[in-house]
Amino acid sequence: MENLLKVSGLNKSFGRKQVLHGVDFTVASGRVVGLVGPNGAGKSTIMKAILGLIPADAGQIAIAGVAVAITSHQALKHVGALIEYPGIYPFLTGRQHLQLFAAKRQRQTHIDEVVTDLGMGDYIDKSAKSYSLGMKQKLGIAQALVDHPQLVILDEPMNGLDPQAVKELREIIRRQAQAGVSFLISSHILSELEKVADDVLILDHGHIVQQSTMAALINSGGVVYVIKTTDDSAAKQALAAAHVPLADTTAVRVPITDSVVLNQALMALVKAGIAVQDVTKAQHDLERSFLDMIAKDKEAR
Numbered sequence: 001m002e003n004l005l006k007v008s009g010l011n012k013s014f015g016r017k018q019v020l021h022g023v024d025f026t027v028a029s030g031r032v033v034g035l036v037g038p039n040g041a042g043k044s045t046i047m048k049a050i051l052g053l054i055p056a057d058a059g060q061i062a063i064a065g066v067a068v069a070i071t072s073h074q075a076l077k078h079v080g081a082l083i084e085y086p087g088i089y090p091f092l093t094g095r096q097h098l099q100l101f102a103a104k105r106q107r108q109t110h111i112d113e114v115v116t117d118l119g120m121g122d123y124i125d126k127s128a129k130s131y132s133l134g135m136k137q138k139l140g141i142a143q144a145l146v147d148h149p150q151l152v153i154l155d156e157p158m159n160g161l162d163p164q165a166v167k168e169l170r171e172i173i174r175r176q177a178q179a180g181v182s183f184l185i186s187s188h189i190l191s192e193l194e195k196v197a198d199d200v201l202i203l204d205h206g207h208i209v210q211q212s213t214m215a216a217l218i219n220s221g222g223v224v225y226v227i228k229t230t231d232d233s234a235a236k237q238a239l240a241a242a243h244v245p246l247a248d249t250t251a252v253r254v255p256i257t258d259s260v261v262l263n264q265a266l267m268a269l270v271k272a273g274i275a276v277q278d279v280t281k282a283q284h285d286l287e288r289s290f291l292d293m294i295a296k297d298k299e300a301r
């Protein structure tokens, strides 16, 4: 797979505060890459540097092999972006905004496509001053997509969107990725990107803490059996005595490595006279493993 975006050794300080530390990653053609990290981790700073909006102190950024710098924007010709807040002119209609962003060739068709895909038909010809937060956000996303870019950079695009709009946005991203468009999408909530991203970059205090596929990240947390009993604290003691590992201390959660562990757990509970009321396979807790990863990285530094 060809790397459309390549970022290497990116350093950035604001005054005496270093906010990016040797950031390296790639985005391949047709991949959706999630950039996830807590508030202030440096997500927007990375995106602004890629877009040549702020100068990096060190490192290289290349799009389709062409270098980007604050004075060299040629590589950004086929890049669409929404960074922080959409730029909205209150007295223009949504359609007029899109006309500013769409190249002349097939302008009308491209605008109609994106308006339909994002379900903006009802208000696209009204002036933007009447738009809700979510409508403005959608207009910002439409601006990023309207010119058929090869690479789309979206900073927290789900902000302000209702669940239906989030679903529509996910669908449009997946459709475009299938057609070969690459995406770099930031969020401070990992689970927000669970259904849309192929790959994940986890960023903390300007360091890339983990880079993997979303599938590998989900599997790395493992699946757990949640056992409901009549007496959970006695159940935990019985399991500890029988050397059955627990996934965490909040409930009777047994990690699934193989079914033998579940058998051992159930036998230990039955032997201790604890009634098992229910056993369910629980969804992997993505947010918890994200927080664990950040905590581990903090300890290591």
Ligand SMILES: Nc1ncnc2c1ncn2[C@@H]1O[C@H](COP(=O)(O)OP(=O)(O)OP(=O)(O)O)[C@@H](O)[C@H]1O
Pocket: 014, 019, 037, 038, 039, 040, 041, 042, 043, 044, 045, 046, 188
């Ligand atoms: N122009 C600036 N001047 C000084 N400090 C800045 C500037 N821009 C960003 N920072 C600092 O750099 C750090 C990273 O900020 P950045 O906006 O990149 O984080 P983020 O991960 O996008 O956070 P959020 O999720 O809150 O948007 C923060 O500590 C922020 O205060």
